[in-house]
Amino acid sequence: MSVADRKAREKEALKNLILKGAKKLFxxxxxxxxxxRNIADEIDYSIGTVYVYFKDKNAILHDLHSIGFQELGGYFQELFSVEDPMERLRKMGFMYIKFALENSEMYDLMFNLKAPMEFLENSDNENWDEGVTTFSLVKKTVEECINKGHFKGHNVEPLSxxxxxxxxxxxxxxIRQRTKGVKFTNPDTILFDGYNEYLKIIEKL
Amino acid sequence: MSVADRKAREKEALKNLILKGAKKLFxxxxxxxxxxRNIADEIDYSIGTVYVYFKDKNAILHDLHSIGFQELGGYFQELFSVEDPMERLRKMGFMYIKFALENSEMYDLMFNLKAPMEFLENSDNENWDEGVTTFSLVKKTVEECINKGHFKGHNVEPLSxxxxxxxxxxxxxxIRQRTKGVKFTNPDTILFDGYNEYLKIIEKL
DNA sequence: TAAAAAAATGAACGTTGTTCAAAAAAAATA
DNA sequence: TATTTTTTTTGAACAACGTTCATTTTTTTA
Incomplete structure (x- = not known):
């Protein structure tokens, strides 16, 4: 183990410390x-140090958005053991909603905020790898459904x-407070009630 | 016409001027x-004047969000002449998407940004009247569909x-650049392709 | 131990939303 | 019309933001 190796490890560790502090505050x-300043305070480093490890705020947000996709991957883990693609598709949607409700700030960052996409536009790799990978999971499952005879007359990509x-x-x-605004009869369950309507529909397809 | 009346008219006019300038820049x-400062510049008034007519930036955003709903109402106008509720439901979704694509910044303000909802939370009338009214349009149409024998076994509110x-x-x-990220086969038509899949589905219900 | 390299710092800059005492303009009063 | 009162407009000033970078501190090398 050279000094350079240790330095690289320490750099990595501090970068993760910043991300961890940022996530906690978020x-x-x-x-x-x-x-x-909040983030720097949280981890007992100066503002300048944060900027040594991250180009700007968007860079922090992008890295945290990637961590969010790892966490969503954790939620999706149990799906791989589901053989039936229709059952898998149903559960995938359910887990997606569950993740969004239990990690609303992270979800917002992953799928709503402009920061991660702006970061990509100004980076070498313009591709949204996390999004592509996650969406292909949906596409693959829908495709399997079609191969099993479901969704007759439908196209994989638009349907996905x-x-x-x-x-x-x-x-x-x-998350953006619009359901709260319209005052549903059952505000607490409207997401799953709505999702159930969808489940009832695809059951017949 | 008293002086007070004219003053009231002038106040109203300047308020609208600010909103018009803000919308243009948005x-x-x-x-x-x-x-x-941009808004004040645009209409040749000082920063202070803007704050005489609006409590804060959220107040401007909320008023503009309301104007957005009026404009969406314009898009929905032609729906009232559609007798068949299923046909109306199909067209309503289409017009909704059309509005969102042709007025993306206004759409974002109406349905995504936190500002209008934050303004409501700090105001006397906490109700999101614009959202309630628009959503009841969907509900009413779905209800008519059900009364005509469609959507058997479904519940109006969750389905809407x-x-x-x-x-x-x-x-x-x-709008938030996520479709751009996943690189669809037909990026330009994916929204309407996706909507068509939905149309195919409800056709059978 | 001294010199060189790397890492951490925080004052300072330009912007932001927002405030408010002062100035300017308009209306009311004499 | 001249003066006072009221209304409207102003922009300097404030705190907080993201960001930069010359300087300081720490670590490594010689």
Whole structure:
């Protein structure tokens, strides 16, 4: 182990410390309400140090958005043991909503905030790898459903997009306070009630 | 016509001038990129004047969000002449998407940004009247569909929410650059392709 | 132990939303 | 019309933000 190796490890460790501190504050008080000064304070480093390890705030947000996708991957873990693609598709949507509700700030960052996409636009690798990978999971499952005789007359990609939009739309309206606004009869269960309507529909397809 | 009347008219006029200037800049360069100073400059008034007519930036955003709903109402106008509720439901979703794509910054303000909801929380009338009214339009149409024998075994409110979420989700993913990220086969038509999959589905219900 | 390299710092800059005492303009009063 | 009162407008000033970078501190090398 050379000194250079150790230095590299220490750099990595501090970078993770910054991300960990940032995530804690984001969850505690919201992303918009968290400043670079807050993050520096949280981990007992100066503002300048944060900027040594991250180009700007967008870079922090992008890295945290990637961590969010890892966490969503954790939620999706149990799906791989589900053989029946229709059952898997149903559960995938359910887990997606569950993740969004239990990690709303992270979800917002992953699927709503402009920061991660702006970071990508100004980076070498313009591809949204996390999004592509996650969406291909939906596409693959929908494709298997079609191969099993479901969704006759439908196209894989647009249908997958429709499914994604459906769950994303519900989560988005909830997180951005629009469901609260329209005062549903059962506000606490409206997301799962709405999702159930979708389940009833695809049952017949 | 008393002096007080004229003063009231002038106040109203200047308020509208501020909103008009704000909207112009929002559309031109985005809401986040527009500052109060920009707005004041645009209409040749000082920063202070803007704060005489609006409590804060959220108040401007909320008023503009209301104007957005009026404009969405314009898009929905032609729906009232559609007798068949199923046909009306189909067209409503289409017009919704059309509005979102043609007025993306206003759509974002109406259905995504936190500002209008934060303004409501700090105001006397906490109700999101615009959202309630618009959503009841969907509910009413879905109810008519059910009365005509469609959507057997479904519940009006959750089903309406599902439909809203579906179109909102697509618009949201598009506006917030997530569709761009996943690189669809036909990026330019994916929203309407996705919506078509939904149309195919409800056709059978 | 001294010199060189790396890491951490925080004052300072330009912007932001917002405030408010002062100035300017308009209306009311004499 | 001249003067006082009221209303409207102003922009300097404030605190807080993201960001930069010359300087200081710490670590490594010689």
């Amino acid at each position: 969850i505690e008080k919201g992303i918009e309400q968290t400043t670079i 997009f429709m499914v994604w939009s459906l769950v994303h739309g519900m989560c988005c309206l909830e | 559309i031109e360069k985005g809401i986040e990129q527009t500052t109060i 929410f599902m439909v809203w979420s579906l179109v909102h989700g697509m618009c949201c993913l598009e």
